[in-house]
Structures are given as C-alpha cells and as structure tokens.
Amino acid sequence: MDRSNWTSPLVGFVLLGLSAHPKLEKMFFVLILLMYLVILLGNGVLILVTILDSRLRTPMYFFLGNLSFLDICYTTSSVPLILDSFLTPRKTIPFSACAVQMFLSFAMGATECVLLGMMAFDRYVAICNPLRYPEVMSKAIYVPMAAGSWVAGSTSAMVQTSLAMRLPFCGDNVINHFTCEILAVLKLACADISINIISMAMANVIFLGIPVLFIFFSYVFIIATILKIPSAEGRKKAFSTCSAHLTVVVIFYGTILFMYGKPKSKDPLGADKQDVADKLTSLFYGVVTPMLNPIIYSLRNKDVKAAVRNLVTQKCFTW
Numbered sequence: 001m002d003r004s005n006w007t008s009p010l011v012g013f014v015l016l017g018l019s020a021h022p023k024l025e026k027m028f029f030v031l032i033l034l035m036y037l038v039i040l041l042g043n044g045v046l047i048l049v050t051i052l053d054s055r056l057r058t059p060m061y062f063f064l065g066n067l068s069f070l071d072i073c074y075t076t077s078s079v080p081l082i083l084d085s086f087l088t089p090r091k092t093i094p095f096s097a098c099a100v101q102m103f104l105s106f107a108m109g110a111t112e113c114v115l116l117g118m119m120a121f122d123r124y125v126a127i128c129n130p131l132r133y134p135e136v137m138s139k140a141i142y143v144p145m146a147a148g149s150w151v152a153g154s155t156s157a158m159v160q161t162s163l164a165m166r167l168p169f170c171g172d173n174v175i176n177h178f179t180c181e182i183l184a185v186l187k188l189a190c191a192d193i194s195i196n197i198i199s200m201a202m203a204n205v206i207f208l209g210i211p212v213l214f215i216f217f218s219y220v221f222i223i224a225t226i227l228k229i230p231s232a233e234g235r236k237k238a239f240s241t242c243s244a245h246l247t248v249v250v251i252f253y254g255t256i257l258f259m260y261g262k263p264k265s266k267d268p269l270g271a272d273k274q275d276v277a278d279k280l281t282s283l284f285y286g287v288v289t290p291m292l293n294p295i296i297y298s299l300r301n302k303d304v305k306a307a308v309r310n311l312v313t314q315k316c317f318t319w
Contacts, residue, residue: 116298
C-alpha cells in the first residue's frame with residue numbers, strides 16, 4: 001500500500017481492518033449489518049416502552065432506557081464506518097472524522113461503565129433497603145445520577161482524544177484496526193506517549209476499576225440479603241430483578257478483560273492470528289454486547305414484555 005501521501009497528521013489515516021482476509025470481509029458485512037439492525041430495533045423498542053408505558057417509569061427502567069440510547073450511539077459511532085471499510089478497497093478516514101469517532105467511542109464506553117455501576121446501586125437499594133427505596137432513588141436523585149455518568153464519560157473522552165490528536169504522526173498512518181481505536185492510534189505516534197499512558201491508566205482506574213469494585217460489593221450484599229429470604233419463591237423473585245443486570249455486567253467486563261488481559265504472542269505467525277482474533281473480539285465487544293442487552297433485559301422481564309405487547313397492539317389498532 002502506498003503511504004507516501006499519508007505523511008501529514010492533518011490528512012487522515014488508513015484503516016487496515018480485515019484487508020488481508022477479503023473473503024471474511026464480505027461475510028462479516030452481512031453479519032454486522034443484520035446485527036446493527038437488530039441493535040437499532042431492540043434498543044429503540046426498549047426506549048419507546050420506557051417512555052410511553054407508565055408502569056416502567058421507575059429508576060431501573062430509566063437507567064435501562066439510558067443504556068439502550070447509549071448502545072445505539074456507541075454502535076452508530078463505529079458500525080457504519082466498519083461496514084464501509086468492508087466494501088471499500090482503500091479504507092481511509094479524515095483526521096477530524098477519526099477524532100470524532102474516537103471521542104464518541106471512548107465517551108460511550110466510559111459512560112456505560114459508570115451507568116452499570118449506577119444500576120448496581122439501584123438494585124442494591126431495591127433489595128437490601130426496600131423501605132427506603134422511594135426516598136433514596138427519587139427522581140431528584142436518579143436523574144442527576146444518569147446525567148452525571150454522561151458528563152463524566154464525555155469529559156474523560158474529551159481529555160483522552162485531545163491528548164491523542166495533539167501527537168505528531170510521522171509517515172505511517174495505517175491503523176491496524178476497524179476504527180480509530182485509541183490504543184491503535186497511539187502506536188502510530190512518533191513522540192513520547194507517556195502522558196497518554198498515564199492518563200489512560202487513570203481513566204481505567206476511574207471508569208473500570210472503581211465501577212467493577214462497586215458492582216462487586218453491591219452484589220455481595222445483594223446475594224447475602226437474598227440468601228436470608230426464607231421462601232424459595234421469594235429468593236427466586238428477588239434474584240430475577242437483578243439477574244439481567246448481572247448478566248450484562250459479566251458479558252461487558254468479561255469481553256474487556258479478554259481483549260486487554262491476555263498475553264501477546266511473540267511468534268510472527270501466531271501474532272498475525274492473534275491480531276485477527278483481537279479485531280474480532282473488539283467487534284464482539286462493540287456489536288454483540290449492545291445487541292444482547294435488550295434481549296437479556298426483556299427475556300425474563302414480564303413488565304417489559306407486557307409493555308412491548310401493548311405497544312405493538314396499539315400500533316396495530318392505530319394502523
């Protein structure tokens with residue numbers, strides 16, 4: 001690939017994606033497109049029912065509506081770019097578009113980490129302190145909690161994106177990824193990135209470490225409280241209220257740990273295979289998880305299923 005025209009950081013980047021595997025590109029184009037449509041439909045329906053159905057106007061469903069909106073924003077910031085890269089021989093992206101995509105991706109990821117922690121707190125109060133739930137999780141509290149998660153995620157993304165985009169990029173502007181993933185972009189910088197690494201480490205502690213610990217201890221108390229419930233039916237009902245959230249947390253953080261926690265291969269052939277595996281894992285994190293969220297939250301939730309049925313019935317009669 002001729003890189004002579006890609007020496008200026010103000011021109012743009014070349015996204016490598018799966019260029020070395022053209023057969024996989026066509027297959028993944030169809031697969032990712034279908035999954036993206038499911039994401040838009042599933043999360044869009046969840047947002048509609050949480051707004052329109054009065055029975056779902058509670059803190060838990062308010063957070064769920066935020067999570068669904070976040071998943072739509074997150075996938076929309078990257079999936080169209082990925083789909084285009086599967087069909088375009090020269091996979092280029094302008095510098096400014098790369099910065100916007102990096103900001104949106106980082107902001108949505110950081111916001112989701114905080115939001116999942118907020119949802120764990122909501123479940124903790126509902127199960128461990130049910131009598132105080134209306135007071136602790138009043139509208140005056142849970143709305144600022146959700147807004148705070150968006151502000152925190154966006155602020156962190158602005159800092160990380162600004163630090164990354166101010167770096168000089170000398171000649172090699174080929175990003176070995178589907179999108180402008182921040183770690184892949186930092187590898188191209190021809191300057192000291194120690195400040196970026198320190199900043200990223202601090203962001204990981206704040207947006208990954210702290211929420212994970214908060215969720216862990218919340219569920220320690222939740223499980224301890226559930227086990228004290230005398231009847232099996234009561235325990236089952238209590239656990240069903242938080243099982244969906246726990247499943248989403250395990251998938252979300254499990255994928256992140258798998259992506260960044262596994263050892264790197266030193267063998268060139270193994271490194272190439274691992275490179276493809278890393279990209280596909282990133283794709284799973286960015287597409288499969290948002291697709292599963294509405295399915296998981298509605299599968300065993302009678303209120304959501306009833307609200308969806310009512311919405312469909314109303315639309316059918318209206319038409």
